[in-house]
């Protein structure tokens with residue numbers, strides 16, 4: 001029998017990107033006119049129980065029978081709602097919860113036995129990502145009565161308690177185990193005819209960019225004399241350029257601005273953030289400018305004069321040339337990629353994502369979305385008086401170089 005309806009069941013420890021993925025899937029389904037809905041156990045828990053009860057880790061300890069029974073009850077309510085939805089107009093129901101024990105998944109299989117189920121397990125152990133995700137989680141209303149350190153400690157403990165009952169997917173009939181940071185499938189098993197399987201699979205491995213504003217830090221002391229690398233400050237012109245950026249973006253909600261760890265990107269971001277309400281600046285070392293090694297802090301002219309072989313070799317093969325003691329475009333590519341993945345993971349549900357980077361860094365980020373041949377990357381135009389606006393979704397691709405000074 002050809003079945004059109006589907007249950008998608010998320011699996012994974014807290015803060016592994018399950019809800020981000022579920023929401024992304026829901027948006028994509030809706031765009032394709034597929035009736036879908038998310039059934040999130042956490043939301044139900046937050047609706048019916050007081051934060052004082054559910055924010056503390058003890059509530060999630062496997063030996064806390066009373067709380068376990070309550071959590072099971074809430075899970076069952078959601079399963080029942082999902083089943084009712086699928087019986088009606090719904091085509092896809094996404095069950096968003098940890099579902100880390102085999103026992104819980106068995107219960108789901110028994111209760112949702114009318115249509116196929118695919119389990120999606122989200123995995124990531126990146127320390128930075130976890131720390132940032134946990135920081136975001138602890139800002140939720142559920143933790144507002146606790147100080148930040150207590151909230152973090154309780155959340156980490158909660159994760160440990162879930163770990164005690166965790167069994168990775170193996171026995172289930174249909175599943176995908178996903179590296180949720182890198183959008184890579186680690187393992188998949190497909191025993192039944194699963195409606196929309198290729199569609200879902202394609203979604204999981206695709207980088208979707210709704211609105212990426214890719215900005216180069218504004219003018220610095222070094223830019224004036226063509227000096228590379230280092231950690232220079234903005235010039236007065238750089239400050240007024242950054243203020244103009246702030247003014248330009250003041251009508252758009254930017255939740256996060258990702259920068260490198262360098263002064264010039266953070267300063268540019270601060271001046272943009274000043275015009276935003278609640279906007280966080282997140283410096284990522286992954287977005288630091290290409291490391292010029294022994295040439296850091298020198299002007300191109302100095303390099304040409306005192307190290308002509310460096311200059312010539314770089315001229316003849318810019319993409320592959322590694323600065324002595326530093327990097328090439330090629331060798332910095334993996335860290336830039338890591339930075340992109342982190343930024344997109346943290347940015348989660350926000351519609352707009354902003355990165356304030358550097359010349360070589362922004363070229364690499366652009367090439368990630370443009371699919372330009374590698375050797376062309378070091379020549380992409382990255383001015384300081386304009387920014388790139390990038391959209392790359394299933395149905396739409398747009399790369400625009402836009403001015404922020406004209407209205």
Ligand code: F6P
Nearest residue numbers: 227228229289292358359360378
């Ligand atoms: O000149 C500014 C700068 O960001 C330097 O710090 C960096 O070395 C350079 O641009 C990268 O551009 P290119 O690869 O063209 O030398």
